[in-house]
Amino acid sequence: MTPRRKRLLAVSAILLGVAAATAVALKAFDNNLLYFYDPSQIAAGQAPVGKTFRVGGLVTKGSLQRTPGSLEVRFVVTDYAHNVTVSYTGLLPDLFREGQGVIAHGQLRDGVFIADEVLAKHDEKYMPPEVAKSLKHAPPPEGRT
Amino acid sequence: MIPELGTFALILAMLLAAAQAFFGLAGAHRNRLSWMQVVTPAVTGVWVFVALAFGLLTWSFINHDFSVNYVATNSNSALPLMYRIAAVWGAHEGSLLLWIMILATWTLLVAALSGSLPVAFRARVLGVLGLIGVGFTSFTLLTSSPFTRLMPAAMDGADLNPLLQDPALAIHPPMLYIGYVGTSVAFAFAVAAMLSGRLDAPWARWTRPWTVAAWMCLTCGIALGSWWAYYVLGWGGWWFWDPVENASFMPWLTTTALIHSLAVTEKRGMFKSWTLLLAIFAFSLSLLGTFLVRSGVLVSVHAFASDPSRGLFILALLLFFIVGSLTLYAIRAPTLKSEGGFELVSRESFLLLNNALLIAAAGLILVGELWPLLMDTFDLGKISVGPPYFNMVFLVPALPLVALLGVGMHAGWKRAMLQSRRRQLLTLAGAALALALLVALGGYGSIGMPLTVVGLTAGFFVMASALIEPVEAWRRGQKLPRAAIGMAIAHFGVGVFVIGVTGVVSYKVEKDVSLAPGESTSIAGYNFKYLGTQPVVGPNYEAVEARVVISRGGSVVSDLATQKRVYRVQRNPMTHAGIAVAWNRDLFVALGDDLGGGKWSMRLQYKPLVRYIWLGAVVMALGGLVAILDKRYRVRRTAEVPALAPGAAGKRA
Numbered sequence: 001m002t003p004r005r006k007r008l009l010a011v012s013a014i015l016l017g018v019a020a021a022t023a024v025a026l027k028a029f030d031n032n033l034l035y036f037y038d039p040s041q042i043a044a045g046q047a048p049v050g051k052t053f054r055v056g057g058l059v060t061k062g063s064l065q066r067t068p069g070s071l072e073v074r075f076v077v078t079d080y081a082h083n084v085t086v087s088y089t090g091l092l093p094d095l096f097r098e099g100q101g102v103i104a105h106g107q108l109r110d111g112v113f114i115a116d117e118v119l120a121k122h123d124e125k126y127m128p129p130e131v132a133k134s135l136k137h138a139p140p141p142e143g144r145t
Numbered sequence: 146m147i148p149e150l151g152t153f154a155l156i157l158a159m160l161l162a163a164a165q166a167f168f169g170l171a172g173a174h175r176n177r178l179s180w181m182q183v184v185t186p187a188v189t190g191v192w193v194f195v196a197l198a199f200g201l202l203t204w205s206f207i208n209h210d211f212s213v214n215y216v217a218t219n220s221n222s223a224l225p226l227m228y229r230i231a232a233v234w235g236a237h238e239g240s241l242l243l244w245i246m247i248l249a250t251w252t253l254l255v256a257a258l259s260g261s262l263p264v265a266f267r268a269r270v271l272g273v274l275g276l277i278g279v280g281f282t283s284f285t286l287l288t289s290s291p292f293t294r295l296m297p298a299a300m301d302g303a304d305l306n307p308l309l310q311d312p313a314l315a316i317h318p319p320m321l322y323i324g325y326v327g328t329s330v331a332f333a334f335a336v337a338a339m340l341s342g343r344l345d346a347p348w349a350r351w352t353r354p355w356t357v358a359a360w361m362c363l364t365c366g367i368a369l370g371s372w373w374a375y376y377v378l379g380w381g382g383w384w385f386w387d388p389v390e391n392a393s394f395m396p397w398l399t400t401t402a403l404i405h406s407l408a409v410t411e412k413r414g415m416f417k418s419w420t421l422l423l424a425i426f427a428f429s430l431s432l433l434g435t436f437l438v439r440s441g442v443l444v445s446v447h448a449f450a451s452d453p454s455r456g457l458f459i460l461a462l463l464l465f466f467i468v469g470s471l472t473l474y475a476i477r478a479p480t481l482k483s484e485g486g487f488e489l490v491s492r493e494s495f496l497l498l499n500n501a502l503l504i505a506a507a508g509l510i511l512v513g514e515l516w517p518l519l520m521d522t523f524d525l526g527k528i529s530v531g532p533p534y535f536n537m538v539f540l541v542p543a544l545p546l547v548a549l550l551g552v553g554m555h556a557g558w559k560r561a562m563l564q565s566r567r568r569q570l571l572t573l574a575g576a577a578l579a580l581a582l583l584v585a586l587g588g589y590g591s592i593g594m595p596l597t598v599v600g601l602t603a604g605f606f607v608m609a610s611a612l613i614e615p616v617e618a619w620r621r622g623q624k625l626p627r628a629a630i631g632m633a634i635a636h637f638g639v640g641v642f643v644i645g646v647t648g649v650v651s652y653k654v655e656k657d658v659s660l661a662p663g664e665s666t667s668i669a670g671y672n673f674k675y676l677g678t679q680p681v682v683g684p685n686y687e688a689v690e691a692r693v694v695i696s697r698g699g700s701v702v703s704d705l706a707t708q709k710r711v712y713r714v715q716r717n718p719m720t721h722a723g724i725a726v727a728w729n730r731d732l733f734v735a736l737g738d739d740l741g742g743g744k745w746s747m748r749l750q751y752k753p754l755v756r757y758i759w760l761g762a763v764v765m766a767l768g769g770l771v772a773i774l775d776k777r778y779r780v781r782r783t784a785e786v787p788a789l790a791p792g793a794a795g796k797r798a
Contacts, residue, residue, distance in 0.1 A: 010494055014501045021541050025509045028537035036527035071657050071746055090657045091737040091748050094718045
């Protein structure tokens with residue numbers, strides 16, 4: 001073999017490897033794209049059942065309930081047009097607060113969103129862009145929510 | 146008066162950087178020595194004025210000048226001094242000033258330590274760095290000045306984000322930025338090489354220490370960020386594939402590839418155009434990271450409030466540098482010739498594979514990073530790419546990378562005689578497998594996940610393999626060059642890191658519980674007893690502190706305190722975790738919410754070998770440091786001085 005052919009061989013072996021890795025990656029990609037739905041889309045039945053996705057909106061004031069004797073919490077997420085109830089078992093993030101933006105990650109079951117992860121952003125002035133865009137109306141004046 | 150002086154200093158720095166860029170690049174192009182001689186004073190001037198601006202902003206923070214908008218939004222009269230200084234880079238405007246400060250410092254160092262380089266080449270390197278300086282200084286001045294006044298002045302400041310009030314986070318951004326910005330030095334060397342058409346072994350030898358220095362800081366910066374996230378942010382997670390983490394990880398992968406490719410360029414005169422391309426990629430990815438973080442296009446824990454004009458400005462800068470350098474590359478790369486061939490089994494082949502795998506990982510991460518942006522831009526739905534994707538696309542190239550590393554270290558240049566090492570390597574691999582099984586079954590009582598034994602074996606194998614040469618040299622009473630010792634240390638660090646990751650991923654235990662005072666629960670053989678809570682008052686926060694006593698087999702292991710803090714100004718609650726550290730595991734307690742009736746929710750975690758993740762990173766960086774101190778970067782350089790006197794160098798270029 002001439003050095004040139006050897007190098008060609010090496011390069012094609014690498015290309016093959018990279019192609020294989022890409023194929024694996026594409027497969028991984030397919031299973032791991034998480035779509036975002038807002039409460040109105042869920043109310044319209046657009047969100048998939050039995051598949052993991054993300055939901056976001058504002059936590060309705062006064063909606064947080066704890067199930068006594070367990071770590072389960074339930075709260076309502078709203079986009080000011082529709083609501084969805086979220087159930088989560090575990091510790092809520094520090095910045096989780098009623099009236100503020102939140103994103104939950106999980107599946108829809110019998111109309112309740114069973115979350116396996118709840119994210120609240122660090123900065124209270126900062127709202128996740130998806131949540132900001134999903135809000136259907138301006139927030140109603142304080143005290144009427 | 147002080148902030149106005151700061152703005153003025155920054156404007157002067159920008160003008161001087163423009164002079165540095167013009168006289169450096171045009172002077173070298175026209176071969177005018179008098180023009181090129183202006184560059185060094187300009188570099189010094191830029192540094193002095195940037196440092197002045199930086200000092201003035203720090204002064205405003207220390208002295209609570211709440212008439213400065215940036216100070217008013219990021220500081221408070223109750224904020225301790227240390228965090229008032231760290232607050233300088235606590236948000237967008239100040240962190241850009243830090244960026245410029247670090248760029249000016251790198252440039253000053255290059256100017257100071259490159260006296261032996263050909264004059265025209267040196268002028269070009271400094272000229273390119275000047276151009277980058279102009280870009281970022283004008284960006285700061287036009288869109289994000291930290292010196293903007295607040296009228297009327299605030300009575301008190303809005304305080305620094307409590308999450309940032311932490312020692313690790315005080316040094317994480319500077320460290321990371323030193324690494325990020327350091328890639329601009331490799332970039333400047335690459336552009337200068339393309340402009341002058343000079344790309345030979347000395348070029349690679351000049352570029353290597355700078356690249357390794359940047360890589361070291363990047364490694365430490367990322368490790369610090371991970372450590373901070375572990376105990377402050379993530380409730381015990383150490384890597385989240387957050388878009389901003391990725392933004393720092395992609396330049397790291399590329400710079401790692403660049404270091405290895407530079408070795409081939411220096412020793413064998415090959416991979417030249419590839420090395421140039423990597424230098425361009427590393428810097429472009431650093432800029433892209435800055436763009437993604439600063440423009441607010443990404444949803445991230447690090448995202449600052451978005452401002453479209455900032456995003457556009459950085460995008461323009463990004464396009465200018467990437468398109469410019471790639472165009473230059475397209476023109477110049479075909480003229481570069483490799484100086485020799487190599488056999489299929491040789492160090493060159495291994496390094497080629499190393500590069501292919503590192504770049505594949507970086508590329509796949511980039512795809513996952515940008516995909517949501519693309520989908521959103523074309524209105525195809527709002528998606529996010531989950532951590533499983535990143536885990537997969539990183540693991541697939543990383544496993545062969547680590548496995549090949551253990552063998553490739555011993556391959557010789559041009560044509561490797563691995564037969565002579567085969568027995569030794571096979572023995573070590575067998576021993577590593579035995580040790581892995583012993584640790585998995587003996588230490589943790591289970592084989593773990595499918596890749597647990599593979600990971601542990603790979604980690605032990607790389608550690609052992611890295612030690613072969615130092616041990617042999619020590620036995621023979623020889624002294625290895627520092628570069629070889631540095632390489633061995635860094636690769637040993639990779640092994641340590643792999644062990645840490647495998648251990649914690651395979652054997653961690655997490656449990657969320659609710660406990661009343663006096664109640665206890667156990668995980669992984671440790672008993673956690675909750676004693677009760679008490680109020681605590683800090684300098685600028687109030688907290689509830691819970692005491693948890695951890696025991697194992699009746700004897701007390703640790704007495705931990707974990708707090709739920711509420712900072713007085715921003716009113717954000719923040720969990721301060723309690724961590725018991727030992728050589729083989731962390732025990733982690735984070736306080737959750739008050740459930741009423743004295744009960745609190747808590748997250749308890751058992752994190753085996755987690756410290757080895759950061760230790761491994763530190764060892765890698767240490768290896769880089771040792772390699773930089775290699776004699777040949779100094780000795781040969783001084784030896785070259787007579788041949789490359791100013792006059793001769795001018796003609797050469």
